[in-house]
Amino acid sequence: MAVTAGPAPAPGPAAPGPVAAPARLRPVRIRYFVRLKLRLIANGLRGQGVRVLGFVFSVTMGVLLAFSGFIWFLIGGELPRADEGMVTAAFTGAALLLGWLLLPLLFFGVDETLDPARFALLPLPRRTLAVGMLAAACVGIPGIATALALVGAVVAAGTRAGPAGALVGLAGAALSLLLCVVASRALTSAFAAMLRSRRVRDLTAVLLALVAASVGPIQFFASSLALHTSFASMLRTVRILGWTPLSAGFVAPYDLVHGRPLLAVARLAIVAASVLALLWWWSRTLESAMLGGSSSAPAAAGPARGGVVTALVPAALRAARAGTFLGLVARELRYWSRDPRRRAGLISAVIGGAAVPLGLQVANRGPGHLSLPMTLAIPALIGAVLIGNQFGYDGTAFSMHLLAGIRGRTELRARAAALSLILLPILLVLAVVVAVLTHDASGLVPAVGTISGMFGTVLGIESVLSIFAAYPMPESTNAFSISSGTGGAKAVVALAGMIGAAAAAAPVLILSAFLSGGLATLVAPIGAAYGLAAVLIGTYIGGDILERRGPELLVAVTPRR
Amino acid sequence: MTLTPRLTLTPRRWCAGALPSTVVIDGGPALALRGLVKNFDGVLAVNGVDLDVPAGSFFGLLGPNGAGKTTSLSMAVGLLRPTQGRAYVLGHDVWADPIRAKRLLGVLPDGVRMFDRLSGPELLAYQGLLRGMPADVIDQRARELLDVFGLADAGRTLVVDYSAGMKKKIGLACALLHAPRVLVLDEPFEAVDPVSGATIRDILGRYVAGGGTVIFSSHVLELVERLCTHVAILAEGRIKAVGTLDEVRGSRNLEDVFVETVGGRVATGEELSWL
Numbered sequence: 135m136a137v138t139a140g141p142a143p144a145p146g147p148a149a150p151g152p153v154a155a156p157a158r159l160r161p162v163r164i165r166y167f168v169r170l171k172l173r174l175i176a177n178g179l180r181g182q183g184v185r186v187l188g189f190v191f192s193v194t195m196g197v198l199l200a201f202s203g204f205i206w207f208l209i210g211g212e213l214p215r216a217d218e219g220m221v222t223a224a225f226t227g228a229a230l231l232l233g234w235l236l237l238p239l240l241f242f243g244v245d246e247t248l249d250p251a252r253f254a255l256l257p258l259p260r261r262t263l264a265v266g267m268l269a270a271a272c273v274g275i276p277g278i279a280t281a282l283a284l285v286g287a288v289v290a291a292g293t294r295a296g297p298a299g300a301l302v303g304l305a306g307a308a309l310s311l312l313l314c315v316v317a318s319r320a321l322t323s324a325f326a327a328m329l330r331s332r333r334v335r336d337l338t339a340v341l342l343a344l345v346a347a348s349v350g351p352i353q354f355f356a357s358s359l360a361l362h363t364s365f366a367s368m369l370r371t372v373r374i375l376g377w378t379p380l381s382a383g384f385v386a387p388y389d390l391v392h393g394r395p396l397l398a399v400a401r402l403a404i405v406a407a408s409v410l411a412l413l414w415w416w417s418r419t420l421e422s423a424m425l426g427g428s429s430s431a432p433a434a435a436g437p438a439r440g441g442v443v444t445a446l447v448p449a450a451l452r453a454a455r456a457g458t459f460l461g462l463v464a465r466e467l468r469y470w471s472r473d474p475r476r477r478a479g480l481i482s483a484v485i486g487g488a489a490v491p492l493g494l495q496v497a498n499r500g501p502g503h504l505s506l507p508m509t510l511a512i513p514a515l516i517g518a519v520l521i522g523n524q525f526g527y528d529g530t531a532f533s534m535h536l537l538a539g540i541r542g543r544t545e546l547r548a549r550a551a552a553l554s555l556i557l558l559p560i561l562l563v564l565a566v567v568v569a570v571l572t573h574d575a576s577g578l579v580p581a582v583g584t585i586s587g588m589f590g591t592v593l594g595i596e597s598v599l600s601i602f603a604a605y606p607m608p609e610s611t612n613a614f615s616i617s618s619g620t621g622g623a624k625a626v627v628a629l630a631g632m633i634g635a636a637a638a639a640a641p642v643l644i645l646s647a648f649l650s651g652g653l654a655t656l657v658a659p660i661g662a663a664y665g666l667a668a669v670l671i672g673t674y675i676g677g678d679i680l681e682r683r684g685p686e687l688l689v690a691v692t693p694r695r
Numbered sequence: 696m697t698l699t700p701r702l703t704l705t706p707r708r709w710c711a712g713a714l715p716s717t718v719v720i721d722g723g724p725a726l727a728l729r730g731l732v733k734n735f736d737g738v739l740a741v742n743g744v745d746l747d748v749p750a751g752s753f754f755g756l757l758g759p760n761g762a763g764k765t766t767s768l769s770m771a772v773g774l775l776r777p778t779q780g781r782a783y784v785l786g787h788d789v790w791a792d793p794i795r796a797k798r799l800l801g802v803l804p805d806g807v808r809m810f811d812r813l814s815g816p817e818l819l820a821y822q823g824l825l826r827g828m829p830a831d832v833i834d835q836r837a838r839e840l841l842d843v844f845g846l847a848d849a850g851r852t853l854v855v856d857y858s859a860g861m862k863k864k865i866g867l868a869c870a871l872l873h874a875p876r877v878l879v880l881d882e883p884f885e886a887v888d889p890v891s892g893a894t895i896r897d898i899l900g901r902y903v904a905g906g907g908t909v910i911f912s913s914h915v916l917e918l919v920e921r922l923c924t925h926v927a928i929l930a931e932g933r934i935k936a937v938g939t940l941d942e943v944r945g946s947r948n949l950e951d952v953f954v955e956t957v958g959g960r961v962a963t964g965e966e967l968s969w970l
Contacts, residue, residue, distance in 0.1 A: 441834035445851075446813065446820035456833075461824025465810060465817075472812040472853070530807035533774050534869075537804075538825040539797035685776040692807075 162258060167266030171273050191626050196279035203230065203283025211290025217369055219294060220388040223287060224372040227310060227384035230280065234314040235321055264417035271315045280311055291387035299387045302398050306383030309405040313379055316409055320416035376401065379408035458540050459548050466552030469527070475607060476527055479520050484560055487513030491568045506577030507584040507646040507657065510565050514585045515636060517557040518592035522631050524549055525604040526691050536684045543677030550593045550669050561585050580646045580654045583661025587642030590665020592635035594672025599631045601679050606693040638668065723786055725750040725877045725908035726771060731780035733766050733932075740766045742932035744780070748877075748925070753903045754910040755919035758929035759957050764912040765805055765881055767929065772802045772879050784877055798826075801875030803866045805882045805912075811855040815846050815865050818854055819872055826873045833872070840868040844894065859886035867895060871902075878902065880911035884918060896922060920949045930957045 179186050203226065210222035253263055271277065284307035291303025376385035382401040389398035444452060447464040454460050470476050491509040525532055535545060565585060569578040642661045649657055680687070726748040733741040741763040748754045758764045769775035771782045773789045773796065782789040787796040810818060816837060823833030841847040844864040849857065854865055863886060870878060878899070884892050899909050900922070913919055919926060920940065926949070927937040935956045936943050944952050 441830065442816040442820040442837040443824070443830045443833055446817040446824070456824060456830040458825055458827055461821050464824075465813065465821050468817070469810070469812060528810070531810045533804055533807045534810060534822070535825065536774055537772065537797060537800070537802050538822070539773075539794045540825055685774060688774060 162262050162266070164262075164266050164269045167270040168273050171270040175274070187626060192275050196275040200279035200282035203280070204286035207283065207286030207290050210287075211293040216294060216388060216391050218365075219290065220376075220385055221365070221368050221372050223290065223384040223388075224375050224381035225368075227287070228375060228380040230283070231310070231314050231317065231380050234276070234280070234318040260417050260420065264413060264420060267420070268312075268315060268319065268413070271319055272311070277311070277315060280314060284308075284311055287384055295387050295390035298395075299390050302390060302402070303387045305402050306386045306405065309402060309409060310383035312409045313383070313405055313412070316412040316416060320412045320419065377404065379405050458538075458544050459551075462540075462545060462548030463552045463555070466549055467555065470552065470556055473527060476520075480556070483513075483517050483520055484557075487516040488564050490516075491564065492571070505647065506565075506569060506572065506574050507581040508643060510561070510568065510581045511584040511588040511639070511643060513564060514557075514561055514589040515592055515632060515639075517561065518553070518589045518635070519596060519632055520557075521549060521553055521593060522596045522600055523604060523607075524600050525687055526607050528691065529607060530688070530692050532688055532691060536688055541677065542680030542684075543673055546597045546673035546676045546680060547669070550597060550673060553593070554589070558586070558589065561589065576654070580649070580657035580661075583657035583659070584642055584646050585661070586658075586665040587661030587668075588636075588639045588665070590662075591639035591642075591668040592631075593665075594668035594670075595635040595638060596631050597669070597672045598676040598679065599634075601676055601683060601687055603631075604687055604690045606691050639664075723750065724748055724783075725752070725785055726879070726910060727783040728767065728771055729781045729783070731767060731770050731782065732778045733763070733770060733775065734778040739932055741770070741777075744929070744932070744934055746927055746934055746937065748908060748910050750785070750908050751903065751906060752908055752925045753899070753923045754908070755923035755926040756910060756912040756929060757914075757916070757919060757926060757953060758912070760914075762929045762957075763932040764929055766932075768879055768881050768910075768912060769804070772800055772804075773797060774802075774804065798873075799876045801870035801873065801878045803863075803870045803878075803880040803883055805885070809854055809862070809866060809869070811857075811862075812853055814851045814853055815841060815849055815857070815868075816851075818865060819868060822869045822872050828873060836872055836874075837868075840871060843898065844868055845891070860888050860891055863887050864891060864895070871898075876907060878907060878909045878911075880909065882913060883911050884913060884915060916949050916953060920944075928953060928956050 179189055206226040207223060210219040210226065213219045213222065258266075272281075287307045288300055288303040291306070292300035295302070372381070372385070375381045383405040386398040386401040389395065389401065443456060446468070447454075447456075447460060448467055451460060451464060451467075470480055490512045491506075562582070562585070565578060565581045569575055569581070642657070642664050645660060646654070646657045724747040726746070728744050728746040731741055731744040732739070744763070744767050746767075756764055756768070766775065770777040770780070771789065773782075773793050776790070781791075782796075784796040784799050787799070789796040810821060813821060819837035819840065820833055823830075823837065838847075844867070846861060846865060846868070849861065854862060857865065863883065867880070867883060870880070883895060883899075887895065896918075899911075903909055903924075923940055925937075925939050926943050928935045928943070936952070940949075943949070
């Protein structure tokens with residue numbers, strides 16, 4: 135656990151002691167932080183095939199995003215009217231900054247390669263630390279990708295307002311890059327400071343997962359709004375946006391076009407002031423972030439009554455025969471509700487999964503739309519993928535299973551059963567809701583088949599995949615942090631598993647597409663049998679592999695310190 | 696089974712009928728390591744460890760930091776696959792016949808998490824169910840263990856919110872729950888307060904007196920000297936000295952023997968003169 139002990143040494147007069155002659159100390163230079171970061175990235179990749187793959191994936195994504203940002207800025211410079219260019223630049227810039235603020239919290243996790251807590255015991259002035267961490271934060275795929283995208287803004291400013299414009303554009307872009315990095319760092323370390331107690335932290339994880347899951351639906355809503363908005367109202371928005379740090383740096387070159395250089399300077403000053411203010415605020419929160427989390431939860435009331443087994447096993451399962459399988463199912467159920475990582479994943483999957491059929495079926499009923507059973511297979515897929523890193527969630531706690539020498543098949547089946555107990559009822563309710571909303575009762579019975587067929591197939595395949603592609607989660611205080619370099623690997627594994635599993639479930643989907651009328655009812659038993667068979671086969675194969683590879687799996691999910 | 700007011704942790708009592716009778720090999724070592732080697736990407740962490748832990752002994756494994764104690768013990772209990780070598784628990788090969796061997800073993804690993812989002816009682820119940828124990832036996836033993844370790848008051852507090860010492864104690868309780876014949880404990884006294892330490896010493900002492908075998912690693916030489924019947928000193932991935940406590944220390948005290956064996960150095964007074 136990354137609990138750092140003790141406060142940072144307070145700057146001030148040195149404590150009296152047997153100090154003879156203090157050696158001359160060289161000031162800590164910023165480039166040390168940058169070199170440390172680079173070294174940590176390089177070491178993280180050493181001898182780890184999957185990580186290298188993930189890194190390549192991240193770089194590819196970075197290049198793609200950098201390129202698209204670059205193009206958007208460039209388009210802003212080429213549009214016939216300067217107003218149009220200004221609107222494009224302002225919105226692209228604002229989107230960039232919002233992305234920096236939200237994406238780390240919601241999706242990618244906070245890169246803890248340089249965790250402020252690790253510097254807690256070094257006598258570094260707060261300013262040095264803040265500036266050093268900032269420089270290190272710029273070095274990395276997101277920072278470099280953003281810098282590349284911003285080159286487009288500079289070029290566009292140059293084409294609009296000549297060399298002076300390029301200069302203002304350069305200043306605006308550089309300040310905006312700094313703003314992106316500082317804002318994102320400040321936000322995450324403010325979170326770290328806020329999330330002192332484990333309870334608050336767990337709760338926030340759930341809230342953030344809710345926000346994250348709502349991004350899709352909101353985007354849906356926003357894009358339809360954007361389609362019906364006139365250019366004039368967009369221009370009005372930009373006039374306001376241009377005076378906020380979000381876009382001021384990108385609107386500044388257009389002041390030169392309009393012959394008002396003082397306004398440009400004022401806008402740049404706004405961005406610079408925001409950077410400084412955030413930097414100051416961040417360096418304040420850094421200190422509390424360095425102290426680490428204290429988990430002094432109030433003692434839960436009273437000693438537990440009744441037997442310990444009834445305490446573990448949920449009431450609904452108490453009739454079942456006590457044994458390894460029951461224990462595993464009960465513990466998995468507890469963990470899906472208690473482990474903030476799992477809970478966040480579950481909530482995202484449920485909301486994100488539900489949004490797909492609701493969006494497709496309710497909003498879009500034109501010709502050629504997907505049938506009800508087809509669309510409901512998608513949330514089943516999203517839900518079942520949750521077990522893709524089931525061993526990574528447990529981390530080194532998995533050693534308990536290894537020491538007890540439990541059968542691999544039992545373990546995998548219990549894990550699949552627990553997730554099914556949670557998700558299948560939800561999926562069925564979702565099916566009924568969508569069927570009622572679309573007045574499509576005839577699709578309901580085959581939908582049961584596609585849901586269970588898809589869910590079971592994905593569970594079966596991911597059961598095997600989760601043994602080979604397990605990756606560690608840091609045993610950190612931050613539920614959103616990921617080990618550096620695993621973000622990409624995570625995406626690769628999830629993507630490959632999803633595609634493979636969807637392909638394996640194809641027979642059921644095809645059946646549901648071709649059978650109609652009374653015959654469509656057959657899809658339900660066939661799909662259920664298909665899904666069940668897939669789980670049994672997957673866990674049968676996976677179980678043997680798990681028993682053989684148990685120790686290797688434990689190494690794979692052990693976070694590297 | 697009759698309820699006794701005090702916990703008497705004799706494996707004999709708890710194991711009666713619970714274990715196949717064929718497994719006890721009289722006279723053989725409780726734990727035997729043969730030529731264990733672990734090579735981490737070219738770094739030899741453990742370089743040929745041979746060790747016999749006699750049945751019924753209280754065995755202390757000593758060694759400086761990085762000597763390979765945790766690595767050796769992990770290989771001995773089936774958590775880490777050895778590059779070479781074998782480990783036997785009461786005659787059962789840990790890597791060829793893991794189910795038998797693991798049934799006889801109770802382990803407190805160091806530096807691994809537990810399922811710490813369960814409460815203490817839940818964790819014990821989970822351990823019992825994983826080991827295939829009947830529910831009433833789990834209930835009774837778990838209650839005794841929670842009482843004797845002073846964890847009953849923690850109630851429904853999750854293990855993640857326990858203090859470091861409490862975590863050690865619940866880990867030890869988990870290792871004891873199925874009444875193993877051999878206990879392998881990695882740093883069981885670390886972060887434990889003196890009162891709890893005394894409790895643990897007391898329990899382990901009674902366990903050994905009842906016929907169990909304990910092997911534990913530690914840095915604390917005084918503790919080892921007080922508790923152990925046998926010691927081994929591990930350094931640089933090899934066993935440097937092994938035997939009964941008296942054989943190893945001879946007429947001197949254990950600390951001198953340890954420092955000499957490990958090849959440590961004693962400050963001469965010349966260095967760190969700027970302090």
